[in-house]
Amino acid sequence: MDTTQLLKGVLDLAVLAVVDDEDGYGYDVVRRLRAGGLEDVGDASVYGTLRRLYASGSLTSYVVPSDEGPHRKYYGITTSGRSQLKQQREDWSAFARTVSALLDTDRTTTTATAGGAR
């Protein structure tokens, strides 16, 4: 199954969750997402998402000069980002439960469809 389509829907949520754990710069967030199991995530997608969340006020950003190279741009979560994360977390849980329940009752058909779609 093509997980990049699935990923698109939850990338905001995933990025918010990672930044909520600890402030991070772009590639740091990418690394933590990959370490968390989202191995297919593209770094440009993550940077773009960070930028969009920043523009909508869910994230804040600050620049940290680096001894080793160019400046790093760190992102941190804001209050509004936190409430967005909370909301989306609940939405996701409910959605995942629903889909799981659906798959449990109708496993055969879904597997066949997914296989065919590949």
Added chain:
Amino acid sequence: MNEDTVKLDTRPEVTAFVAAVRGRLADLTEEEREELLGGLEADLSERLAEGVSEHGGDLGDPAAYAAELRAAAGLEARPRRWKVRRPGKPFPEEVTSLLDDIRRQWDRLTARHPWGVEGSRVAAALRPAWWVLRAWLAVELLDLGLGPSEYLTVVPSLGNQVVGVAVLLVAVAVSALVGTGRLWVDVHAPEQWLGRLVLLALNTFAIVIALPLVLGGFPGAWDSHRLSNGSIYNDGRQSFPPGLRDGNHLVRNVFAYDAQGNLLTGVQLYDQKGRPLAVNQDPYLGSYRDAGSTVRTYPWFNGDQKLFNVFPLPVREQGRLEPVRDPWSTSRPPALPTGPLAVVPPAALPSPEAAVPQVSPSSSPSSSPSADSEKPRRR
């Protein structure tokens, strides 16, 4: 030490890659671009240093990278150049986005060069001055169209100095309100596309048409070196154009009265060598004030030949915006002026006979008996 590390860490391919991505985000604003690209060099350097890449060792295709960046950031790809018509888009939005595009291209152009940046800053600071200037132009134009035919004044008169000043103040206030977007047109509102276009057209008109027209309405604007006596300074030397002159004063028209003091018309003047005594034919020099309005002189004719030595020259009140190509076929053709004096005191030559003196008796068929006329001439 640190300097060395920086150089080592930012590898040339990273710099080139970021530049390539930046080039593909050229349609975004500077701010949007910086938000997307800020820290990218550091991130990419780190990725390369780790040797991890989803594209297999190198940085991949900057175009695809830019597209992914855009898509995730919610900044849709915009066309690199503006198009005249994008089908399916309503016309107002079309106009607004076209104008926005032009603006963005312009900003990008000026941002490229330090002079452009500095120039933009100066221009932005000068905007209030422009608001005042265009208001002044509008009122001067009004004065030009409505006012009596006279030269323009720096403070528009509009017939009355107080009215002129008041109208000017109101115009400046309106212009400034429009300029700050508080009145009439808010350039950022897409539904005001028509107003925005009209404003653009008006501003262009003010610079291209109104400014030269108004400046041309000031006295001496045709030739700033031309003096009121008709002399012209050229390379520091004063030269006098041909034409009747009384000392320093340029003669614009001549009124001849006969010995009884009555105004003559159609008097042809020649000098002692038979050369026509003509006034200067320059339209500016040929105009003068008569009974409160500025009039312009026109010649008599002999067939097609213009005669500027036949007096008085017909005059015509000249509206400032009026075309003067063929004044004779207008509703107000040039007419003979009444003259500064209706009659003048009679004049006589000292003659024992005390008869009515004759100026040129031999040539005048209506003159008195020739016996009288010979005497004054020999005197």
